[in-house]
Amino acid sequence: MPSSFTQSSIGRSSENSVFSSVSSFAFEAPSADRIQALRLQLATALQTSLDIDQILTLLHRHLKAYLPISGIHYVNGDAMIDTYIGRSAKHRCQYQLNMQKQAFGDISFVRSKRFSEQEMAFIESIMDLVIFPLRNALKYREAMATAMIDPLTGLNNRGAMAITLEREMERARRNEDQDLSIILIDVDHFKSINDRYGHLAGDDILRQVARVIHTSVRRCDVCFRYGGEEFLICLTNSTLELARSVAERVRLAIPDQVKLADRERPVTASFGVAHYEGEADWPALVNRADQALFSAKDQGRNCVVTSLVTEQDALSL
Numbered sequence: 001m002p003s004s005f006t007q008s009s010i011g012r013s014s015e016n017s018v019f020s021s022v023s024s025f026a027f028e029a030p031s032a033d034r035i036q037a038l039r040l041q042l043a044t045a046l047q048t049s050l051d052i053d054q055i056l057t058l059l060h061r062h063l064k065a066y067l068p069i070s071g072i073h074y075v076n077g078d079a080m081i082d083t084y085i086g087r088s089a090k091h092r093c094q095y096q097l098n099m100q101k102q103a104f105g106d107i108s109f110v111r112s113k114r115f116s117e118q119e120m121a122f123i124e125s126i127m128d129l130v131i132f133p134l135r136n137a138l139k140y141r142e143a144m145a146t147a148m149i150d151p152l153t154g155l156n157n158r159g160a161m162a163i164t165l166e167r168e169m170e171r172a173r174r175n176e177d178q179d180l181s182i183i184l185i186d187v188d189h190f191k192s193i194n195d196r197y198g199h200l201a202g203d204d205i206l207r208q209v210a211r212v213i214h215t216s217v218r219r220c221d222v223c224f225r226y227g228g229e230e231f232l233i234c235l236t237n238s239t240l241e242l243a244r245s246v247a248e249r250v251r252l253a254i255p256d257q258v259k260l261a262d263r264e265r266p267v268t269a270s271f272g273v274a275h276y277e278g279e280a281d282w283p284a285l286v287n288r289a290d291q292a293l294f295s296a297k298d299q300g301r302n303c304v305v306t307s308l309v310t311e312q313d314a315l316s317l
């Protein structure tokens, strides 16, 4: 842990400089012993979590025992975080969190009554305990996001896919009338593209295909690189017919938008589509899409095949 952190690295926002000189209710500054006890409790509690909302909730809970506050607002533009714990209110006391020239966002304490200088001094006496857990939580969040992204295409990777499919299948199970479909996509004759144009050109084709897939679906649909030259789209609230029409749209867009250097031959892909029918786990659902994809390859490639579940199949799911 860097030891150079000082109180001055918490920048109190200038907008808080307008405060009434007399607090609208009596705030009795805790004794040095009580502050010491709070610091110990807080330090112990805040280091139990790497979740930003949970850290703020713990901070809110501990502070409330000493100082009446309605809520805590935390904003970090770089990390795209804007989160509120508790209730919003008119007055705020805001701090910029900085450590070793790095910014970790702005934190505001809010309530309906103005904060006095004494109260702000009290808040500042514990603020150094907040910055380390928040910094660790931000780093953890960033690491998790990186671990879920395929570096070549920028799409979500297979690990993220397993988590998403399990979550969406669970949701569809809970809400029985909610549809869920997936599309498995495999670039046709990709080995020959690599062989003829080289591996780097092959990589470029994969990036272009990923872009076409990503831009052809709704914002709520999630796209993954399943592996090699295979991609998967998870379509929430989508029937088999809707998923089929999306697959058809992507199928037509690929040869239109993906370009090989010499433009001699179009790049195409084959598609397998499956609707969730109560499978026990995600590999069972992907396996049905894979069988449909296999049929698409067998039927000459550059086509969409949907997986139809017979009554007999449904019984064995």
Ligand SMILES: Nc1nc2c(ncn2[C@@H]2O[C@H](COP(=O)(O)OP(=O)(O)OP(=O)(O)O)[C@@H](O)[C@H]2O)c(=O)[nH]1
Pocket: 152, 186, 187, 188, 189, 190, 191, 192, 194, 198, 199, 200, 201, 202, 203, 206, 227, 228, 229, 297, 301
């Ligand atoms: N450039 C590049 N190639 C990859 C990557 N991952 C897998 N491949 C190649 O993708 C090719 C896939 O070939 P096959 O599985 O034979 O499939 P295909 O040639 O597309 O044939 P069909 O699927 O039957 O149309 C292999 O040559 C792999 O080496 C990658 O990240 N970049």
